Amino acid sequence: MEIEKGKTAKYLREKSGGVPEQAKENLKEFNRIKKLMLEALAQEDLTIKQLTDKLNMPSDEVVYHLMSLVKYGLVATGDVDDMDEYFTYKLKK
Amino acid sequence: MKDSLKSSSYDALVIGAGIAGGEAALNLANTGYKVLLVDKELSVGGKMIMLSKVFPTLDCAACITTPKVSEISRHPNITIFTGSEVSNIRKISDNEFVAKVTRKPRYVHVEDCTACQLCEKACPTSVRDQYQFGLIGRKAAFIPFSICSPKAAAIDIDNCTLCGACERVCPTHCIDFTMETETNELHVKTIVVATGFNLFDPNNIPRYGYGKYKNVITAMQMEREIAPTRPFHTILRPGDGKVPDKIAYVLCVGSRDATVGNPICSQICCMYSIKQAQLLMGALPMADVTIYYINIRSFGKGFEEFYQQAKGMGVNFVKGKIGRISEKENGNLILRYEDINKGKLQEAEHDMVILSTGVLPTKGIDGLFENETLTLDQFSFVGQSDMLASPAKTSIGGVFVAGAATGPMDIPDSILSAGAASSEAISYIIQHA
Ligand SMILES: Cc1cc2nc3c(=O)[nH]c(=O)nc-3n(C[C@H](O)[C@H](O)[C@H](O)COP(=O)(O)OP(=O)(O)OC[C@H]3O[C@@H](n4cnc5c(N)ncnc54)[C@H](O)[C@@H]3O)c2cc1C
Ligand code: SF4
Ligand code: SF4
Numbered sequence: 001m002e003i004e005k006g007k008t009a010k011y012l013r014e015k016s017g018g019v020p021e022q023a024k025e026n027l028k029e030f031n032r033i034k035k036l037m038l039e040a041l042a043q044e045d046l047t048i049k050q051l052t053d054k055l056n057m058p059s060d061e062v063v064y065h066l067m068s069l070v071k072y073g074l075v076a077t078g079d080v081d082d083m084d085e086y087f088t089y090k091l092k093k
Numbered sequence: 094m095k096d097s098l099k100s101s102s103y104d105a106l107v108i109g110a111g112i113a114g115g116e117a118a119l120n121l122a123n124t125g126y127k128v129l130l131v132d133k134e135l136s137v138g139g140k141m142i143m144l145s146k147v148f149p150t151l152d153c154a155a156c157i158t159t160p161k162v163s164e165i166s167r168h169p170n171i172t173i174f175t176g177s178e179v180s181n182i183r184k185i186s187d188n189e190f191v192a193k194v195t196r197k198p199r200y201v202h203v204e205d206c207t208a209c210q211l212c213e214k215a216c217p218t219s220v221r222d223q224y225q226f227g228l229i230g231r232k233a234a235f236i237p238f239s240i241c242s243p244k245a246a247a248i249d250i251d252n253c254t255l256c257g258a259c260e261r262v263c264p265t266h267c268i269d270f271t272m273e274t275e276t277n278e279l280h281v282k283t284i285v286v287a288t289g290f291n292l293f294d295p296n297n298i299p300r301y302g303y304g305k306y307k308n309v310i311t312a313m314q315m316e317r318e319i320a321p322t323r324p325f326h327t328i329l330r331p332g333d334g335k336v337p338d339k340i341a342y343v344l345c346v347g348s349r350d351a352t353v354g355n356p357i358c359s360q361i362c363c364m365y366s367i368k369q370a371q372l373l374m375g376a377l378p379m380a381d382v383t384i385y386y387i388n389i390r391s392f393g394k395g396f397e398e399f400y401q402q403a404k405g406m407g408v409n410f411v412k413g414k415i416g417r418i419s420e421k422e423n424g425n426l427i428l429r430y431e432d433i434n435k436g437k438l439q440e441a442e443h444d445m446v447i448l449s450t451g452v453l454p455t456k457g458i459d460g461l462f463e464n465e466t467l468t469l470d471q472f473s474f475v476g477q478s479d480m481l482a483s484p485a486k487t488s489i490g491g492v493f494v495a496g497a498a499t500g501p502m503d504i505p506d507s508i509l510s511a512g513a514a515s516s517e518a519i520s521y522i523i524q525h526a
Binding site: 003006007009010011012013019020022023024026027030031034048052059060062063064066067068070071072077080085086087 | 214217218219220221228229230231232233251252253254255256257259260261263266268269270271307324325326327329330331332333334335336338379424
């Protein structure tokens with residue numbers, strides 16, 4: 001098989017007969033959650049509690065995915081509440 | 094940084110590139126010996142490179158580790174294999190061992206990677222980041238952590254969808270999915286085992302609720318939360334993103350506990366917990382921090398003063414044995430414990446619990462030796478055949494041990510023990526030349 005520089009992923013995909021099912025599933029799930037979170041935050045800035053209620057998702061999963069989106073540069077951290085307990089999160093412009 | 098296969102013959106093989114292995118490699122290399130330093134992880138630095146600050150001085154761990162790691166990486170006498178494991182060692186004669194080392198493909202040519210992170214940005218995936226102990230995600234194309242060495246991307250092939258986006262954006266074309274596992278046969282004169290330690294898995298004590306109650310975390314996870322390269326923008330409960338203000342430490346989790354197969358004291362947990370308590374009080378001035386302990390073992394230089402300093406700052410110390418932890422609807426945790434001084438059962442509510450998990454031996458190092466027996470001690474750490482006179486000597490002539498591979502040990506003791514191991518290895522090479 002001829003291997004073209006910069007296109008070696010294609011080579012491995014063909015060699016290994018496709019993409020591992022688990023990797024495809026993980027990507028699908030992440031895309032689903034990312035879309036939901038970004039759409040919710042596009043409407044208004046939200047706390048984790050508000051996102052949890054809106055998306056009907058366990059709050060620890062909201063923390064994990066939301067913090068990942070902050071790391072990936074898609075979401076920014078806003079202000080903390082008067083009790084210094086919960087932050088608000090917003091879409092990164 | 095050397096990461097090549099040019100030579101298959103070295104003076105010394107150092108297995109494990111934590112602070113002990115790194116220090117031993119540097120000592121050997123500075124004396125003029127050629128060293129191959131092997132680590133199974135994608136970066137050198139071991140556990141120390143993941144720490145926030147160090148007890149009892151509260152010096153920044155990264156500020157100490159980074160220059161050391163860069164010295165190791167740039168040393169002309171040191172070749173580093175990361176993502177690699179030794180699979181077999183045969184002793185041929187008094188001055189020759191043959192070791193088989195397997196290098197897993199990184200799918201990135203390290204020498205050409207500029208760590209620009211464009212591949213990370215382009216990669217569509219997200220999976221739990223093992224270097225942040227699962228608190229946050231990372232991409233399948235990723236730089237392990239910001240102070241890693243080699244500072245280069247890697248591809249997590251198990252979570253990669255082979256979409257090719259990373260390759261298309263990489264300006265240096267250093268991503269290469271044609272890379273394959275390599276097995277190298279290496280001839281060396283001496284070996285230093287510096288494979289460090291494992292941490293106790295708190296899932297083995299279900300009554301503490303780790304895994305089930307999301308606001309119960311390990312001290313290693315808290316170490317990440319308070320490090321400058323932390324996963325979150327501040328210290329947060331992973332259960333709901335609340336800034337905690339009533340934090341509890343449970344000491345001796347998986348240590349001094351025969352019921353979980355580890356009867357010995359881990360020696361570092363008291364002090365790292367006291368360190369974290371002080372750092373938390375600095376980061377969250379309004380927070381209450383309570384440490385539940387059986388005994389505080391502050392045996393080293395400056396340790397007792399460090400303990401007293403924590404008390405002076407307002408850290409609450411309770412001599413108490415935790416029976417079980419349960420969770421309230423708001424994610425707070427109820428600790429049921431025996432107050433040892435009062436001889437009474439008590440309950441206390443906290444909003445976050447940190448389990449100070451103990452030190453366990455790494456597994457399998459003895460199985461690598463084909464025609465010799467590497468003796469382990471009764472707790473399965475690497476045995477020291479002459480502990481008082483020659484603490485680095487093992488049951489195999491020419492094989493020495495450094496750091497926490499011999500048993501629980503803090504950083505200064507690991508560095509000291511690496512000094513002993515490298516000196517013994519050097520004198521062994523000279524004697525058997
Ligand atoms: C939460 C926490 C906080 C701490 N805080 C402090 C502190 O403030 N001050 C202090 O003095 N100490 C502290 N310590 C202790 C410190 O981490 C240890 O003393 C130190 O890491 C020991 O270094 P080491 O090189 O012996 O082992 P490690 O750091 O465990 O390094 C061992 C290396 O060997 C590699 N390895 C293992 N097996 C293999 C194999 N088969 N093949 C190839 N490579 C292998 C590992 O990947 C690792 O890189 C803390 C520990 C913990 C858990
Ligand atoms: S692999 Fe390429 S794109 Fe990724 S960090 Fe390295 S140079 Fe940048
Ligand atoms: S090929 Fe793999 S690592 Fe590269 S961008 Fe696609 S999923 Fe990420």
